[in-house]
Amino acid sequence: MSEITGIPATEVGRVVQDFINDGARQLVVEQAPDGSYTVTAH
Amino acid sequence: MHKSFFAAATLAVFLIGCRSVDQRRDQQLSRVAKDWCLTIRASQVLPVYPLTEDLQVGDVFLVSAPLEEEVDELEKDGFLPLDNVIARVQPTGWQQFYNGSYGIADTAVLPKQWQFPQPPPSAPPLTAWSTAPGAAFPSYTFQVKEGAGATLAIPIQSVPVGLSLLETGDAYGTVNVSNASTYGLPITLLSPQIDTWAAENQKFLSQFGPATYKDKRGRDKHSQHYVRVVYRVYVAGGVSVSLIANQSRGGRLDAGASKSIALFDAGDSTEAANTAKNYASVISSLSQSVASATPGANVTIASASSRSVAMNETFPRPLVIGYLAFDRAITASGTLGPPLPTHARVTGQSIGASTAVFGSDSNADRLRAWLTPGNRKTLEAWLAKNAAATSVAVFLNGSQFELLRAKAVQELGVGQ
Numbered sequence: 001m002s003e004i005t006g007i008p009a010t011e012v013g014r015v016v017q018d019f020i021n022d023g024a025r026q027l028v029v030e031q032a033p034d035g036s037y038t039v040t041a042h
Numbered sequence: 043m044h045k046s047f048f049a050a051a052t053l054a055v056f057l058i059g060c061r062s063v064d065q066r067r068d069q070q071l072s073r074v075a076k077d078w079c080l081t082i083r084a085s086q087v088l089p090v091y092p093l094t095e096d097l098q099v100g101d102v103f104l105v106s107a108p109l110e111e112e113v114d115e116l117e118k119d120g121f122l123p124l125d126n127v128i129a130r131v132q133p134t135g136w137q138q139f140y141n142g143s144y145g146i147a148d149t150a151v152l153p154k155q156w157q158f159p160q161p162p163p164s165a166p167p168l169t170a171w172s173t174a175p176g177a178a179f180p181s182y183t184f185q186v187k188e189g190a191g192a193t194l195a196i197p198i199q200s201v202p203v204g205l206s207l208l209e210t211g212d213a214y215g216t217v218n219v220s221n222a223s224t225y226g227l228p229i230t231l232l233s234p235q236i237d238t239w240a241a242e243n244q245k246f247l248s249q250f251g252p253a254t255y256k257d258k259r260g261r262d263k264h265s266q267h268y269v270r271v272v273y274r275v276y277v278a279g280g281v282s283v284s285l286i287a288n289q290s291r292g293g294r295l296d297a298g299a300s301k302s303i304a305l306f307d308a309g310d311s312t313e314a315a316n317t318a319k320n321y322a323s324v325i326s327s328l329s330q331s332v333a334s335a336t337p338g339a340n341v342t343i344a345s346a347s348s349r350s351v352a353m354n355e356t357f358p359r360p361l362v363i364g365y366l367a368f369d370r371a372i373t374a375s376g377t378l379g380p381p382l383p384t385h386a387r388v389t390g391q392s393i394g395a396s397t398a399v400f401g402s403d404s405n406a407d408r409l410r411a412w413l414t415p416g417n418r419k420t421l422e423a424w425l426a427k428n429a430a431a432t433s434v435a436v437f438l439n440g441s442q443f444e445l446l447r448a449k450a451v452q453e454l455g456v457g458q
Contacts, residue, residue: 001396002396002397002433002435002436003396003397003398004397004398004399004400004435004436004439004440005373005377005379005397005398005399005400006251006252006371006373006374006375006379006399006400006401007400007439008400011400011402011439014402014439015400015435015439018410018434018435018438018439019435021413021418021434021435022433022434022435024435032373032374032375033375034248034251034373034374034375035374036373036374036375036400041433041435
């Protein structure tokens, strides 16, 4: 499992693409109370 | 007219000369301080400068300087400033880690039980650091040139005392850290306790969340604050200093009041029988003379000759000379990211991680543009050496990899 926290909304797409390029099979995108996002790859 | 011109010229020369001496002394001070710090750093320990007793495991600092500035500071000065203390967490878990060794019981409060033993000793040593885990450091070699030794930046008093005894300002010597102790907690025990503290102070920490700003050239820069948590400290009870004069001559330097001290001379063969007795007597009188000349320094003479002197200096109370710490990035909501070893982070060493707080930069963009399938394998092989167990995605997007990304761009020839 890999996880990146504190991602601004404008950067979420790029982080998701990086994980996909890494071969991630399952991605979970969550929004934190402060509005930032966490992307978790399995 | 000529007289006033001559006086002005003389004054100008005098002032320039003073400035030159000041600059030379400043250079000498910073060089000696840096050498001292590099010795401590050579042991993979971050140096404390100036030395202090008041640094403990569980101390939390706010690090606001960008990573590249911290790296510059470490390279330039040899140490990282510890100026923004924001908390002192009283950690638990000592008994679990030390399993009852070193007099550490369930109810242990460290380092208090070593700093202020109960009942208080009536005679020196007034502390109980001798029961703490031991440590040792490599010796530190230095050289002092004439005119710059009187106010050495090295945080010990034996050096100016020795220079005064030798009546020289041109000497070289070695410093050995003596009676060193250490104590600490593993990150796995301390970091969760920092989480508890962070939860109680989330509102305060949220002020220091990541931000983007424009640099002088109008480029977007990413700022990331960290909390730096001390998890091990190294304490020294004193130092042993050996000084050897390059040549005995004038230009005497005094520490405290000037004292005329006759250094040991074995004399001719007819006096050889009394050499040992005389030597002990001279050493004793030297130590007494030094004690009366420098009341602030607890310095005793171990051996002396006309060209060299060896001294033992005991600090009134043991002082912290170095520490180990980990950094945790502060998120926008005031929570903390994963722990990263400070020493590795600021020296660009391998830091493997599967979790990270977001912090991308222009080097990440360069690497993305460069990442063809072939280059991806090259980067993965490079990461295996420099940041084991770190995926490309985490490497490109983690704030803690800013320095390593710059290193990758340089070493892999990205964008050239």
